[in-house]
Amino acid sequence: MKRLTHAMAVSLAAASALTLTAAGARAETIAADPNAQVEYSGTLQILTKFGLEQLSPYFVNLAADYQKLHPDVKIELIQESDDSVKGKTKTLVASNSLPDIYFSWTGSWGGNFVRGNRAVDLTPVIGPDTDWGKTLVPAAVQAFQYNGKYFGIPLYLDAKFMGYNKKIFAEAGVEAPASFEALLAGCDKIKAKGVTPISFGNKEAWPAVHYAGQLLAFNVPRATLEKDFDPKQATYDDPGYVASLQQFKALIDRCTDGASVNGTSYASALQQLSNGKSAMYYQEIIEFDQAASKETTLKPEEFGFFVLPVPEGAKGDAKAVEGAPEGYMISAASKNIPLAIDFMKFATSAEHGQILSAPPYGQPSATVGGASEATMSPSVVNGLAALKSASYLMPWLDTANSPRVAAAWLSNLQALVGGSMTPEEVMAKVKDAAAADAK
Incomplete structure (x- = not known):
């Protein structure tokens, strides 16, 4: 009985993803302005999927490093696990309180935010011909493509x-x-x-x-x-x-x-x-x-x-x-979109990618040059090689x-x-x- 009850609960929870495009959705898509000036002040809220004890220090340290460079910026982290991030995201959507930057999978999950105009169109800043886009693995950027436009920032590769x-x-x-x-x-x-x-x-x-x-x-x-x-x-x-x-x-x-x-x-x-x-x-x-x-x-x-x-x-x-890359989107309701973009450029630098790819995190960076064999564990290096030789990445069902x-x-x-x-x-x-x- 407990198993059946849990199964029904999972079904209802997953079905509630429908609300990602419901009340509070914007009437039109907001596109990033590549020429916007960044104001290094105010607060950025970030929903991560790094809530596990072994992973949580990564974003904590990343935020601290960014705040050292920009003392007038305050970063608030909402750290969730692989499982709890789904429920947390739905709760935030339902209350129209998505943070400035939030974790997203590719596929239909990310598509829900796009259809509801809740995600910033990042094509002008992360498209394949942009300076930032050229620093990221092309296939990882393309995985966040919807209707010919790019809405996500791939952080790491997964399989x-x-x-x-x-x-x-x-x-x-x-x-x-x-x-x-x-x-x-x-x-x-x-x-x-x-x-x-x-x-x-x-x-x-x-x-x-x-x-x-x-x-x-x-x-x-x-x-x-x-x-x-x-x-x-x-x-x-x-x-x-x-x-x-x-x-x-x-x-x-x-x-x-x-x-x-x-x-x-x-x-x-x-x-x-x-x-x-x-x-x-x-x-x-x-x-x-x-x-x-x-x-x-x-x-x-x-x-x-x-x-x-x-x-x-x-x-x-x-x-x-x-497998599929996993990454982040920027909320169309954010009051400081240029700052959110700047933080994610900082997060996806080759330097931070090498930290992310190495133990104890072992998350293979989606940044070109963000994975160094010299610092990564051999198993992750070999896993990446197997991933790159795959003919097709089957997305999570x-x-x-x-x-x-x-x-x-x-x-x-x-x-x-x-x-x-x-x-x-x-x-x-x-x-x-x-x-x-x-x-």
Whole structure:
């Protein structure tokens, strides 16, 4: 009952993203003025996604450095975690109190702010031909493009990989798998040794979406996926959808602690890998330095990673990797847009990018020259190399899709994990949600 209650709560919370374009939205788009003079005074409020203890010092130090240069500027930080930032953002939107600078994902999530004219059009200052735009990774800037204009400032690059404990693998006689089927067989061997093969926490519901997204990229052609992201075109009739969810359920049953993972947080699952209690954890590259460090049981030299392997017979893109840049937008309601832009230029300098990319943060900078192999951990360096060789970055399902469809993926995949729904039933719910959003 608790699991079902939580699933419904997730669904309602995700659906409330619809309010991002509701009351308080501006009548027209505000565009940045590249010639505006910056007044270094007043207060800037910033909503970050750096609320975790290991990450929070980054923006604290960044703000302090900026204030040293400009003593008449006061910076107020609202630091949230990967999960809590969603609820906080919706609350701020509902009360028409978005801060000057706020975190945003790409895809439909960022598109909500654009449609509601809540985000400043940054094209005149961050477009590909501008001085600032040329300092950033082009693909990262393009990810925040809507209707031919640029609305976001990419801060770091992100993608999903299976992190693993090399020592546990060796003791179980398992190698990094070359296929999805080999991954399942490896799980069987690791489980026989009395170790949890994959620690998985799905209390927040979005971790299941990440598994599904990568498998969908493997099993469903890219053109079909991108067509189905639009509710008005979506059909969801490709057999790769159900096949992906069948594969995901097999992984849940053979590699994890089963239905109970719906009561475990993603942070706890990461901690299991760090403490040497599990062999694998499916994680973002920005979590590599949290998973293995000098302070954790799992040491950096014992940490390895691989892209979730491709299932046999998959008809999608075998070289696709799930991931997307993440960054910030500037509120159209800000009273000091030039100052907000100036701060973000400061934040995306190569110097600060190198700090962000190195331990203990390990967030690969989206700034050209912002990632130095000399200071980054080897795993993050290798992760970036794998990311750059990917043929396609599969966006997160819960940010690429419309709010109602995202909610359907979140709640119904959680039900699949818990064993109360079949893959076919999940896809029927997703299809219904797309049809409702298309009206």
